[in-house]
Amino acid sequence: MVANSHQKASASNDVSVSQLYACAGKDPCAGSSNSRSVGGPLARELQGKPVVVDIYASWCSACKNIEPTMSQLKQKYQGQAHFIVFDVSDKAKVSQSEARARQLGLGDFFDQNKSQTGSITIVNPEDGEILSQDRNNSNLSDSTSVLDNAISQR
Incomplete structure (x- = not known):
């Protein structure tokens, strides 16, 4: 299990995605969870606000660990x-x-991340860009900084 694996992508970064992520654009890695996009824009009902995705399982100890963080995020945002x-x-x-x-x-x-229980992923619904993806990270400020930035850019 990966702990506290905080990954961020920046649109202003001069480094290409393929340089940052060895699997980008290569078929052998097509199932890799390092993809920085969910594959395109999200459904109309999700447009206009950042999307926070929680992969949860009742038997998952990491899920129990991040539950208070998710609760606080839901309340704050x-x-x-x-x-x-x-x-x-x-x-x-x-x-x-x-x-x-x-x-x-x-x-x-979902296909690429359904085994990543205890993860919080923040997605830009307009283009499907993954803004942040954390697994078993209960540090509230990691998610709030990404959400605050995403909301301020709207």
Whole structure:
């Protein structure tokens, strides 16, 4: 299990994505969770606000660790961000979450990240850019700084 793996991408960075992420654009790594995009714009219902995606499972200790952080984020950013929880606790919930992910334009992201329980991913809905992705990181300020920046750019 990866702990505190904070990854950020910057649009103003001169380094290409392929230089930053060895798997970018290469078929052998197509399933890599290092992709900096969910594959394109998200569903219309998610436009206008950053999207916070939580990959959750009832048996996941990392999920329990980040639960207070998610609760605080939901409270602080109510009405300013969309919050989506994909529950992967069992096969039935995985199927439900997969169907919902496809409806929201997050199908490829879900396929690549459904095993990354205890992760918080912040996505720009207009272009699908992953702004931040943390796993088992309960540090609230890591997510608030990304959300504050995303909201201020709207």
